[in-house]
Amino acid sequence: MNLDIVILAAGRGTRMRSTKPKVMHDFLGKPFLEKVIETAQILKPKKIIPIIGYQAEEIKNYFKSHDLHFVIQDQQLGTGHAVIQAIPKLDSEYTMILYGDVPLVCCNILQELLTATTKTGMGLVTYLKKIPQGFGRIVRDQKTKQIIKIVEEKDCDKSQLLINEINTGIMCIKTDFLNQWLLKLNNNNAQKEYYLTDIIELAVNDHVKITEVVSKNENTIQGVNSIKELIDLERSYMKEKAQLLIDQGVKIMDPARIDIRGSLLCEEGVVIDIGCIFEGDVILKKGTHIGPYNIIKDSTIGEDNQLLAFNHIDQAIIGQGCSIGPYSRIRPATHLSNNINIGNFVELKKSTVGKDTKINHLSYIGDSKVGERVNVGAGTITCNYDGVNKHQTIIEDDVFIGSGTQLVAPVIIKKGATIGAGSTIVEDTPENMLTLSRASQKSISNWQRPKKK
Helix, strand or coil: CCEEEEEEECCCCHHHCCCCCHHHCEECCEEHHHHHHHHHHHCCCCEEEEEECCCHHHHHHHCCCCCCCCEECCCCCCHHHHHHCCHHHCCCCEEEEEECCCCCCCHHHHHHHHHHHHHHCEEEEEEECCCCCCCCEEEECCCCCCEEEEECHHHCCHHHHCCCEEEEEEEEEEHHHHHHHHCCCCCCCCCCCCCHHHHHHHHHHCCCCCEEEECCCHHHHCCCCCHHHHHHHHHHHHHHHHHHHHHCCCEECCHHHEEECCEEEECCCCEECCCEEEECEEEECCCCEECCCCEEECCEECCCCEECCCCEEECEEECCCCEECCCCEECCCEEECCCCEEEECCEEECCEECCCCEEEECCEEECEEECCCCEECCCCEEECECCCCECCEEECCCCEECCCCEEECCEEECCCCEECCCCEECCCECCCCEECCCCCCCCCCCCCCCCCC
16 A cells, blocks of 8 residues: 555653653553554555654664654654654655554544545544534534634634534545645644644645545544543443444343453353453353453353353463363463363463363463373372473373372373372373372371470
């Protein structure tokens, strides 16, 4: 696409009451600016040009692995002044202007904006807001209804304050036009700043029609200027996503008490209880019930699973018909097969577990291959770390491991083996035999408990 995208991101954001640049505040786990850049990349522009100022080096360092063309605005003299700084980098036919503090800007409307711009030379995203306080107003010709200018609220007269069509600031312009108009801007206004919005009048004077694209979703054009606005926008967005899932047949117990911080795909018959957090890319397959206060990140949960309360699941794959929790932790690179029970206070990491296996209580299974129909007793630990390297434990099919067992890796528990409770296993065990390792029990007479001095 013969397009450059400029992202205005130079401000400090004093109303955020933070030393962090405003565009680097987190929105659903990523900085505002990163969310905007990800959306911009979908359009496949020739260049993405963030205009930065406050703590510029911090921002550049964060995005050092991205293909970005940064421009520094040393003095913040208005949006027009900011875009002027980017003129030397603008060499595509069209230039789109986005804002680093509008994290939910929508690719669909940007594509619509670009299409509109190719027809007339200039496009502008507007929004009809019931209470337009704090926003610039779109002024139209009373006869033709064409846009003739944008007036910032501080410069509005009484009649203009009644207008409820607002400027979002998001626009796309033929680059030749933009370069001409930027050099004609002045700061004759209440703020003594160079407003980018003044190019609207310059376009009208040059008989260039401004094509509007009216956004229907306020979240997609909403800028963030304070922590309260950040919280409100996150909550509004998550309620919106929850409602979409409900419309698809997902039963969400309380849409106000769910956090969807990434992508959540649900099949039919899924139930989600209160207080759950979904991060990254999560898939819940049909018939699965997610109990209260589960945290699930970048994982696939198969069909007909029961996740009881307070589990943490991160980068894992869970088969079907499993019961998980409560209070289980399933860490990255764990793959559970079908019909598995993972009970309370069980932790798994980088392990595969075969079907019909039970790990019900207070156990740690790490760097392991666990077979089918295995019973892991309470308090079992795979001792996988020697202080420098990790080692693997292999537990084959039909093994029974007694409670309080330590399996010191690398070790193989062969098929059908039984491990006596309280054992420390340091060597491979034979098939279908009982193996145990215990010190002889003894009682000492005339022994006295220590007494406090």
